[in-house]
Amino acid sequence: MSTEEHYKKRYKAGDTPWDIGKPDFNLIQTVTTMAIMPCKALDIGCGTGDNSIWLSQKSFAVIGIDTSETAIHKAIEEASKTNVKCTFIMIDFLTNKIEEAPFGFAFDRGCFHSLNSVEERKCFAENVAAHLEKDGLWLSIVGNADEQRNYPGPPQRTAKDIVNSVEPYFEVLSLVSSHFGSNRPNPPRAWVCLMRKRHFA
């Protein structure tokens, strides 16, 4: 089953543990502490839009994209409730160029980590770089393979998996071991990786 089909099925079945109904604290912390200024932003695999909506509330001009129709409909509904200006588009990031590029900031929580091979992740990273302006930033929240677990959870990647996949397109500014924002008592561990597009990329 493709990644696209996998997620579509899970949204239809309501099996979406990543959907916590609020922005992930790692996004809030990074944007705040690293003083990332409002700009055009792309939320890749935005799901039901909580992170896009938070960025819009902070004056970023956000486009959220996702392959799941269910998720995009919910994101549009949520944005209209909160009265923010935020655009959501149903589109596959791997096979399309988002017309509104270049962006100053790209964000993904749980989309990049879904790709199983280093080749697919490299394509994803190259595509993120192609959507960013000079010195554009990418913040990715990724399942952390340092967590030993014997129950289901997000895909897990090592620090080396991340670095090998984003080189040579990105310079890693920080790679922090954290956990996913969650409503559960034992949230899965995560990597919070902030990167800057290299000049030649």
Ligand SMILES: C[S@@+](CC[C@H](N)C(=O)[O-])C[C@H]1O[C@@H](n2cnc3c(N)ncnc32)[C@H](O)[C@@H]1O
């Ligand atoms: C783990 S979910 C996270 C959703 C959201 N970022 C959040 O934090 O709630 C991963 C999301 O990526 C989307 N996705 C996976 N592959 C994609 C692709 N190639 N293009 C766009 N969206 C994709 C899925 O449909 C799903 O909504």
